[in-house]
Amino acid sequence: MRREAILNAAIAIALLAVPLAAQAMGEPFVITLATKVAILALAGVGLNIALGLGGMVSLGHAAFFGIGGYAMAVLAAPVQAYEPLMTWPVEVAGTKSMPIIWLAATLAGGLAALAIGALSLRTSGVYFIMITLAFGQMLYYFAISWPAYGGEDGLSIYVRNGFPGLNTLEPLQFFALCYGVLMVALLFSRVLARSRFGLALAGARQNPLRSAALGIRPYSVKLTAFVISGAITGLAGALFADLNRFVSPAMLSWQTSGEIMVFVILGGVARLFGPVAGAALFILLEHWLGGFSEYWKLFLGLALLGIVLFARGGLIGTIAGREVAHD
């Protein structure tokens, strides 16, 4: 446990130090990469609540990620077109303010998770995996063929949304914002795991029958966790769309779901900093191998295989040992 805490602190500091160093050396792209790591890690933190704490293997989290992204675009696009968001029943203006967009993305992700989870949690195990995957695909196809908001072309938001008191166009400031959100989410995730709800979720994951016999309905507990998980991933989607100033159905594709899951597993399932370590390693591999060969994904696949087969517990598990944080 102590070893893991030290490792977590080291990861948190490294993720902060790299962009600061990059700023000093005039390498703004490294800051962009670090921002990407922070945002993808946030999506992973969301998934980790379902996957690690709740034992729900969701292969459809791209749905929430994409919905968060589209929530951002739906709110911000009318502003750049100088049009109201809607005129009926009341006129509502769009917004370029991040706090409002974040709230909307979180709510949208949570609501989508409520709908998808309510149906999917009627099943379990491998059914659950396939059903979440299928629901994700359903939204993906819908986004492609629905002409509003650009369909397959996606939608560009030419200027990054604003945050009171910050210049978000400045890469380092936007990074700081994302890093802050990630840290808050990590803190929340840790508090949640130790709370009464976290205990009930652990019970529902490890022994649903027993939980029911204790008066705790596993379905309700898991669904609540799934909604929280979807909400956090939705928030990550809004930030990701802001990073790229662009949203498209690609965010909803099942490869995205697979990649978010890869971050979590690479880092270590149910480890607090697992998604951060996993996202960082993934981005590093992508850029390092990508510079190596056109067929870099082949090596990425082999590396992943090796990690699953021989380094169980992911990066953090391998370095910090088997113990899981419970005290």
Place this chain on the structure above:
Amino acid sequence: MNASKSLLVAAAALAMAGMAQAEPVKVGMITTLSGGGASLGIDTRDGFMLAVKRAGNPDLEVVIEDDQQKPDIAVQIADKMIQSEKVDLLTGIVWSNLAMAVVPAATAQGKFYLSTNAAPSALAGKGCNPNYFSVSYQNDNLHEAAGAYAAKAGITKAFIMAPNYPAGQDSLAGFKRFYEGEVVGEVYTQLGQTDYAGEIAQIRASGADGVFIFLPGGMGISFVKQYADSGVGLQLIGPAFSFDQSIIQAMGDAAVGVLNGANWSPDLDNAANAAFVAGFAEEYGRLPSVYAAYGYDTANLLLSAMGKASVTDADAFRAALREADFDSVRGEFAFNASQHPIQDLYVREVVRDGDILTNRIVGVAIEDRGHAYEDECKM
């Protein structure tokens, strides 16, 4: 030297003596080199690099990266090229959705973008920009060529079909813009669809005398094979993307006789084109596609502008680009006010030439065509 991120500095030996401005230009090429759409990006790159190699201009440096056909990756590569590599100019994107993700932000940061392929209507009309040039066409052009020629080819009752996404919707609109016959059926398919039995049955039942399709990549291959096997046998017409060099080999004889709207063909009769086709075949051992042709033209346009102005002087460089003073493989070539080409549009037919399939021009569809969105461009 690695493949996907190659820094290519052309040999100095052939440096042109008469070059006034020796200001180096750094070009960032973002294109698709992996995944299902890789063949298009590879042709774009190879066409572009062929021109660069032939020019042998030591002041031109090209950085190439793979966008994996993902918009978010494309945006990040663009950020990287602009922020870290400090490129002067971007090019190479194949897909409209990726272009929409990258181009507005890049031009807003004062970088030039030369399109080797994707040219969505949003960038031709309201979203036109002084730093954005489309060297290829405007997206609707090849559909317009097919539409304009369809009646001439005896198609009076057309069944038209495209995937249900923005480019598909634009394509059907483009076809109808110059089509003089009647549209008896209009169907949107799913993007990525592989089985067209249902649509073919509808075609058979529609009473049409010809079929227009826009089904890029693997979708087109699937459709044409199934269509040929169905025995429906009505004349097929489409844009060149669906019947291009890289694709028709996989269709086999099913593609022979299909008409397609284009602005370039390997048999187009001009000296620049003959040299290009022969050079490409010699260099890479295959016939070039339209993507290769656009890549080649884009590089030559850039080289011509480099000979006239320094890239550090954006206005002068832009003016130099607008002159389009290069030998296009498409023959006559000029830019209109929105900086899209004014060019002849043709219709080609797929023919078998010995062992391989290729395209031959059968007629001119529209002469000196610009595009439909010129009035919307306020520049």
Place this chain on the structure above:
Amino acid sequence: MTEPVLEVRNLQLSFGALRATDGVSLTLCPGEIHALIGPNGAGKSTLIGLIAGTLKPDAGQVRLAGRDVTAADAAVRARAGLARSFQVSAVAADLTVLQNAVLAVQGARGQSFGFFRPALADAALRGAAEAHIARVGLSDRRTIPAGDLAHGERRRLELAMALALAPRAFVLDEPMAGMGPDGAREMTALLDDLRHEAPILLVEHDMDAVFALADRVSVLVSGRIIASGTVAEIRTDPEVRRAYLGEEMLE
């Protein structure tokens, strides 16, 4: 005779052609231990599932403290005071003994939806949990993950968790299973003590324990109760001897 705490009326459940539970009725009255015995495959586990609410009957009624709970699910029945233990030890293996007990307490109180305060920092929850752990003699093991406990200890933890429900009735599925003679003796003493807390419906294979503890015994064969009575009555019941000894000789 006092009002029964738990009453089962004419329960029926078929899986396809198999009648797993075939018109079972039984009662559990305050202070008693009612043992349910029967050969393997008699339908004991199915009956427990029906009583606990993890299975739904085709017909019949389950009443808890005079209330019809047939339509309620397992969690509702648990909160109404039906404490169940499982044949195979069912605890959350990665959680510590204390965490398991706290989980049981918060489950019984319906307080599982607290998202911020650490569960173990809640003095009321923790106090109750520690009391239950002490009751089954696991106080010195409370920081051990439940998965690392010895078999007998795990069974006792289960009882502590059942106690946390402030039960009106225990339904215990083979609490002696897999225990050595010493463990079984300790468990017998513990159960004898627990009956003052709430009556126990005891499903058990260990006949020494059954005969030592049970006030009443019911015999389940092929989904039906073929006999019900005191230990002495059951020992001499000819039908039981036939059904049971016939099976025993085969084993």
Place this chain on the structure above:
Amino acid sequence: MSAMLLIEQVLNGLQYGVMLFLMAAGLTLVFGVMGLINLAHGALFMVGAFACASVAAATGSFWLGLAASLAAAAAAGAIVELTVIRRLYARDHLDQVLATFALILVFSEGTRWLFGSFPLYLDIPPALAGPVTLPGGIDYPLYRLVLIGIGLAIAGGLFWLIGRTRLGIRIRAGEADREMIAALGVDISRLYTIVFALGAALAGLAGALVGALQSVQVGMGEPVLILAFVVIVIGGIGSIKGALVGAILVGLTDTLGRFLLPVLFGAFMPPSQATTVGAALASMLIYILMAGVLVVRPGGLFGRA
């Protein structure tokens, strides 16, 4: 809309469903017997198509290609089982998902390395090319009719294999109780390899058969894989009968939905809008079907849950 067109569309849906069955059968068999979720099943579909296309191109015979596709996919399946999958049986689904996701990357990029990025050419064998006239005057492609026949024959063969042969008894026993069958002296790891290779061969065969109709390219397996998931979720995981019923249901729903929905919307919308909206909804239809089945039967139509 004529009755003829409707009948033709039903045939199309049937043919599509039967092909999905070949994919779904292997997937559901592997899950039923080994409890393994295999995302790389689509990659084996691709292996079959590429093997068929390259052998057919080299020899000029589609039928040799077909044999090659069976052999190549079965071999690829066996190799993957022996080197990777075998280590995953005792793991949870999460590890299986990640490892087989990694296998997709390896297969896709490996294939691209070997065959390049351009789609391969594979055509219908001349003997089966062109349409035939069915009773009632419908012109229908012979090859598609043959596909329906092959698919149904394989379905029959599988029912026979599972229900009547010694291998089938072992497979069913393996589904029921892993320890028991091992205790009875059956070499369980060999059984697993055989079952996995059989599932792979079915996927490869489907790839080759479908490859003659569509584009043979890298990544062709993933869309089919997701549809196969939908099929077995609807049918009930582990059930061959469920896979057949689910596949045909999905095939019919998809084909008829794409055909009928735009017509339906055309009744109360302008045509161009109706085609867009109808097509958008049609693409979601099978997922709606799946959700509907799950609401009524969470374990699928023939599932055990």
